[in-house]
Amino acid sequence: MKTNKRITRAYCVELEKELSIAAARREYLSLKPPRARFTFLCTNEECRRLDAKITGVNYDLNPQETTILQAAHFRANPKDEHCPTCEWIEHGSSGDLDRSRPGETEEEAKVRQAKRKLDDYIDIFDPNLKEKKPGGDRPGKGGDEIDGDGQGRGARRTSSESNDKPRGPTKTTDLERLVESYRNAKTLPWEEFNLLTLQVSGYGVIPLRSYFRHIEAATMGENGCVLFGGGTVKRYGEGFSFNFIDRLAEKRVSLYVPPDQMKAYRFRRYLKELVIQAEELRYVTLYTLGHLEENPKGKGIDLKVEDLRQIAFVLGPPKTKTETS
Numbered sequence: 534m535k536t537n538k539r540i541t542r543a544y545c546v547e548l549e550k551e552l553s554i555a556a557a558r559r560e561y562l563s564l565k566p567p568r569a570r571f572t573f574l575c576t577n578e579e580c581r582r583l584d585a586k587i588t589g590v591n592y593d594l595n596p597q598e599t600t601i602l603q604a605a606h607f608r609a610n611p612k613d614e615h616c617p618t619c620e621w622i623e624h625g626s627s628g629d630l631d632r633s634r635p636g637e638t639e640e641e642a643k644v645r646q647a648k649r650k651l652d653d654y655i656d657i658f659d660p661n662l663k664e665k666k667p668g669g670d671r672p673g674k675g676g677d678e679i680d681g682d683g684q685g686r687g688a689r690r691t692s693s694e695s696n697d698k699p700r701g702p703t704k705t706t707d708l709e710r711l712v713e714s715y716r717n718a719k720t721l722p723w724e725e726f727n728l729l730t731l732q733v734s735g736y737g738v739i740p741l742r743s744y745f746r747h748i749e750a751a752t753m754g755e756n757g758c759v760l761f762g763g764g765t766v767k768r769y770g771e772g773f774s775f776n777f778i779d780r781l782a783e784k785r786v787s788l789y790v791p792p793d794q795m796k797a798y799r800f801r802r803y804l805k806e807l808v809i810q811a812e813e814l815r816y817v818t819l820y821t822l823g824h825l826e827e828n829p830k831g832k833g834i835d836l837k838v839e840d841l842r843q844i845a846f847v848l849g850p851p852k853t854k855t856e857t858s
């Protein structure tokens with residue numbers, strides 16, 4: 534059978550685990566060059582026996598704003614057959630995916646249709662950094678999809694967990710994956726984007742748009758949402774600083790990542806490369822779950838991140854000629 538759903542996870546042969554495309558990109562770009570591309574297969578074991586390949590598109594490139602390139606995503610190989618129990622096959626719906634279903638309100642149908650247009654829609658985001666117990670990943674309660682958190686402790690489903698039951702909502706702790714999903718959602722018409730919601734673990738369901746706040750509108754301390762804004766990067770040895778272009782209450786907001794924090798980060802190679810490239814750009818956009826503090830020396834406001842999983846960069850446009858000279 535052929536798949537008819539958006540493929541949001543694939544099995545990476547080299548890493549022997551299931552990954553989202555955001556996690557695959559982070560893993561790939563953390564490898565020492567020269568890098569060999571990953572081989573992806575379907576998440577369903579039976580499909581893998583049929584050698585059902587999945588293509589990873591643009592995961593070999595850093596996250597960037599450009600509209601010339603498609604965002605990184607997975608795609609099924611149109612020639613490959615998948616087994617009937619594959620999670621990427623939606624049954625009894627061929628051709629009527631856009632029609633309302635029994636028991637579904639008009640609004641629910643609109644939300645479902647909007648989500649179908651996205652590469653990887655996140656239903657539930659868990660911003661907590663609590664370490665998961667090794668090997669003790671929560672069994673997919675209610676069929677929740679829990680992916681890797683970017684630290685290699687991704688949930689591996691046991692073979693006893695069958696693929697034939699429909700998977701529940703897509704859940705992640707991966708900020709980068711959430712950011713990609715948000716940026717993708719922003720390309721929808723405004724009315725559709727406005728319908729999208731996000732369940733934040735320990736908080737509740739909120740409009741997706743309200744979980745992202747521009748730095749100018751931030752408050753001191755914890756914001757309980759993702760703060761974002763454009764800025765510039767400067768390297769200090771292995772560490773770096775990031776300065777937002779826009780100010781908060783007329784104060785400059787900056788992040789300093791010391792070399793030790795960088796060295797302890799599993800994906801330091803990936804982050805370092807982003808920082809090096811960022812120096813050559815007009816700006817980069819930083820998305821963060823950090824909190825804001827007054828600088829003790831009165832030098833504006835400090836953005837503090839306890840863990841580098843709390844930041845995600847998206848590369849902006851290159852400098853113009855006058856800026857580089």
Ligand SMILES: [Zn+2]
Pocket residue numbers: 575576577580585615616619620621
């Ligand atoms: Zn499959």
